[in-house]
Amino acid sequence: MKAVAAYKWSEGLPIDDAEREDIVLRDSLSASRDMGLDVESMREFFLLQIQIAKQVQSAWHSKWKSEGFHQDSWQNPDLQAQIRPALIEIGADIVRQIREALPLLQNKNCLSRCISSISVELKTEFLEDDMKIKLLESLARIKAAQHA
Numbered sequence: 001m002k003a004v005a006a007y008k009w010s011e012g013l014p015i016d017d018a019e020r021e022d023i024v025l026r027d028s029l030s031a032s033r034d035m036g037l038d039v040e041s042m043r044e045f046f047l048l049q050i051q052i053a054k055q056v057q058s059a060w061h062s063k064w065k066s067e068g069f070h071q072d073s074w075q076n077p078d079l080q081a082q083i084r085p086a087l088i089e090i091g092a093d094i095v096r097q098i099r100e101a102l103p104l105l106q107n108k109n110c111l112s113r114c115i116s117s118i119s120v121e122l123k124t125e126f127l128e129d130d131m132k133i134k135l136l137e138s139l140a141r142i143k144a145a146q147h148a
């Protein structure tokens, strides 16, 4: 998310892009449906992920506002040509991994077991503990699709 924030900062773009969020959601939910996952619980998870992505980008912008922005040209990929296609790939991978981990996620002990390790293992800058816990809780609510 630092690269996304850096691109928007340099180009003077707003963090929120509702049109892009619609595309991301549509793609992720269609992949979820194909994988036999419950679309509503996946929607809740992806909406939370988007909200957190925006909070993390805002934190970067606040830092650069107070401390200045030092552009690393090698670290400045293009949002449309490079970052967004990579984010779509990551989204598809997340759906596959959730499908694979579903039995584990639905285990009653999953939340309590993961909560203590997630704050150590997830080290993304500006990703606060409360966001990590919300993500875990949302993951634990994901179900398989009901068959008629």
Ligand SMILES: O=C(O)C(=O)C[C@]1(C(=O)O)C=C[C@@H](O)C=C1
Pocket (backbone or CB within 6 Å): 004, 015, 016, 017, 018, 020, 021, 024, 049, 050, 051, 053, 054, 084, 087
């Ligand atoms: O593609 C972007 O511009 C992003 O910041 C990523 C993302 C997302 O999580 O998919 C997050 C916020 C924007 O409103 C749109 C999409």
